[in-house]
Amino acid sequence: MNRRSAALALVHDPVLDRRGDVVTSAVTNLDLHDIARTSRTYGLKSFYVVTPLQEQRKLVERILGHWEGYGRTYNPIRSEALQMVRTVDSLDEAISHRRKEAGEDPLPVLTGAGRKDGISFGQCRSLSNEYPLLLVFGTGWGLAPSVFERGWPVLEPVKGAGDYNHLPVRAAAAIVLDRLFGRD
């Protein structure tokens, strides 16, 4: 495997709600657990939980603290996965942490079910050999337009078998990681 180290960011702000308004979504416990276990299974280095709300970051730290303490004895497998979670207040802080971790500039790659202008999974795999990727997923109804305006590559959406295409972010992240890194 000659790919560079990769990481994942789950963004809670700025994202869209069901009416298309730009909002801050709430962190959910299950996103942390599911995406941490999936990220760990596919060998990612860090899983960033992005929210500008200090109270929400504290909540995440409290959950992580539980799994450092009692939870570690109770379920070491889950604890191991949660060790890669980092709470950050913005995507820029995630990029900055990723830069220090990888020793060079990371390349953010955005995801979104409604995008039509994306690079293919094959192209993204090639990029993962050249750059330390930071795969960016939005919660709620997806990343806000301002994130897409930053000029980073966008990955083609995961398509199913018909017109219905409403995967939970937990499932989309699992499928994207498997398509990119699951067949080495």
Add this chain to the structure above:
Amino acid sequence: MNRRSAALALVHDPVLDRRGDVVTSAVTNLDLHDIARTSRTYGLKSFYVVTPLQEQRKLVERILGHWEGYGRTYNPIRSEALQMVRTVDSLDEAISHRRKEAGEDPLPVLTGAGRKDGISFGQCRSLSNEYPLLLVFGTGWGLAPSVFERGWPVLEPVKGAGDYNHLPVRAAAAIVLDRLFGRD
């Protein structure tokens, strides 16, 4: 696409707990939502929630009822996915329903992270052209040995990038459906 119709069963009994004991696990609301949306995205016909506990089946029916009523107006996308959920008291009842739905005998294919004797994803894709598949996932720590003793084919486990291989069932189901049906 010349594959036959397929379905998925999420089994809550008999499954293993973390100590390896055979138990009945609890139905979780999020499994219903996530796996229904993923199943709908990949064009499955039915998603069976298998539990012998009548109270648990009633709970599921109550959740489904909500999404038939108010929830349908609030979030028609989610409601559409949940329409394919069927509550059954055993895997045999799921097979029986599937037989009526498909008009012929379905072929159950079992999944499990710890299996070493499985058919490949390619072989399973070939089978899906010959038989209406019923993909069977266990909750908790996986399907109990008695299910594997029934002689149905077992699918090879999803492997990640290393030794850590502890995907949530929601993620495993998404990856399996994508590998089998996501590249038609």
